[in-house]
Amino acid sequence: MAAKPFQCLLCNKSYTNKASLVTHERKAHNQNIIVPHCHILFTPLYSSYCHFRGLFIDAIQSRLGSHHATEGKKKVQVHCEENLFYFIFREQETFTFQVSSYKYSCIFKGQVGIKRIGEIFQCSNWWIKANNLGGETIVDYQQQDPITKKFIDKEIGFSWKQKSRKIFQDGYEFIYFYGVITCSFSTYRQTVISN
Incomplete structure (x- = not known):
């Protein structure tokens, strides 16, 4: 019988390789909110939160430029301590943790999601940037179905992952x-019509 050294910490099933464990977690525990090591994650200082909030708002605003290249799918990455992500997002409905991949995620949808992110980061206009030419670049939170003409909420996703770097x-x-x-x-761009 082959050894199964890769154990699921959520249900104790074991697998022969990590890929199988990851597949199991995605199928059986894709909505997992349990963080087995949460007892060692200390509450971050308010100053740490304020510093991160500033970095995040600056990073988002820098991607909301006025050029056509600013339209479309975007990703912003900011260095962030694990405990900070955990304490900011753990109460959100879509918070999940993938144990074997050591990855957190949280998804916000539509106008409600835009507003909630603004509350979390204490910046209601985080998602919009006006330029001096009368235009705005906006985080896109809805799209209209071309057939049904109904509006569909779009996602704004947050994830956290541990990374490493080797230095000699x-x-x-x-x-x-x-x-x-x-x-x-x-994102998309629009022209602001003034009265």
């Missing part, structure tokens, strides 16, 4: 771990 110094190899939050969204 004085003949030794050092591995540094850090976290990155990724925000995925779409």
Whole structure:
């Protein structure tokens, strides 16, 4: 009988390789909110939250430029401590954690999602940037179905993953771990008509 060293921490099933474990988690625990190590995640300082909030708003606004190239699917990445992501998003309905991949995610949809993100980051206009030529670049939160003409809510996704970097110094190899939050969204441009 083959050894099964890759154990699911959520239901104790074991697998022979990590790929099988990941597949199991996606099928059986795709809505998992349990973070087995949450007891070691300390509450972040308010100053850490404020610093991250500033980095996030700046990163989003920098992607909402006035050029045509700013339209379409976008991703913004910002360095972020794990405990900060956990405490910011853990109460949201779509918060999930993939144990074997060590990855968090949280999805917001439509105008309600746009508003909720604004509340989280204390910036109601985070999703829109006006330019001095009378135009705006906007995070797209709805699209109209061309056949039914109904509006469909679009997603703004947040994810967090641990990353590492190897550095060689004085003949030794050092591995540094850090976290990155990724925000995925779409944008479009519009002309503002003044009265």
